[in-house]
Amino acid sequence: MSAAGEGGLDAAGLYVGGEGGLARCPWCAATPAYQHYHDHEWGFPVTDDRRLFEKLCLEGFQAGLSWLTILNKREAFRAGFANFEAEQVADFTDADVTRLLGDAGIVRHRGKIESTINNARRVIELRREFGSLAAFAWQFEPAAHTRPAVITREVARTLVTSAESVALSKALKKRGWTFVGPTTMYAFLQAMGVVNDHLEGCSARGRALQARAGVEVPLVR
Numbered sequence: 001m002s003a004a005g006e007g008g009l010d011a012a013g014l015y016v017g018g019e020g021g022l023a024r025c026p027w028c029a030a031t032p033a034y035q036h037y038h039d040h041e042w043g044f045p046v047t048d049d050r051r052l053f054e055k056l057c058l059e060g061f062q063a064g065l066s067w068l069t070i071l072n073k074r075e076a077f078r079a080g081f082a083n084f085e086a087e088q089v090a091d092f093t094d095a096d097v098t099r100l101l102g103d104a105g106i107v108r109h110r111g112k113i114e115s116t117i118n119n120a121r122r123v124i125e126l127r128r129e130f131g132s133l134a135a136f137a138w139q140f141e142p143a144a145h146t147r148p149a150v151i152t153r154e155v156a157r158t159l160v161t162s163a164e165s166v167a168l169s170k171a172l173k174k175r176g177w178t179f180v181g182p183t184t185m186y187a188f189l190q191a192m193g194v195v196n197d198h199l200e201g202c203s204a205r206g207r208a209l210q211a212r213a214g215v216e217v218p219l220v221r
Contacts, residue, residue, distance in 0.1 A: 086120040164195075
């Protein structure tokens with residue numbers, strides 16, 4: 001059984017190695033934690049509001065950094081931001097901002113910290129309007145016929161925004177959200193499984209598709 005970092009790319013550009021010697025999207029080759037995230041989270045549908053809020057916040061913190069950096073700090077982020085329970089984060093004060101700026105376990109960026117608190121307050125407003133964050137976010141699932149028929153490594157390099165991520169960004173900004181640009185929102189749609197951008201032949205692609213088929217999308221109330 002190979003360890004993370006061992007193995008290599010096959011003819012289709014998939015990374016073959018790591019746990020189980022499976023074929024995976026090449027971006028996850030660096031560490032076992034990255035492979036676990038790829039195998040069990042990225043591209044798999046999420047309908048839980050707490051998890052969705054966490055993903056939105058962490059995608060905002062990731063801007064300008066690698067996702068691996070954020071993943072390695074995720075437990076510290078959860079500890080610092082009340083496990084991303086929006087109602088608790090919405091009550092954070094200037095003292096919490098100061099506390100978080102002193103927390104070496106997270107990304108100490110004042111704008112992103114303040115954005116997370118702001119966006120927690122916006123989550124509460126959005127729930128009043130749509131019933132849940134999940135119901136709002138899943139409205140931006142693209143129609144199947146608008147997606148690439150086959151996602152190769154070359155196609156994946158072009159998947160950085162979409163009409164839906166632009167629309168989601170605009171809808172959130174209109175409601176006062178920050179750090180929710182179209183590229184960040186496309187990464188969010190990938191992370192929450194609204195789009196499945198695992199490469200063709202990736203061992204996780206079929207499982208993510210099957211998981212999506214078994215999920216009942218929450219409706220706007």
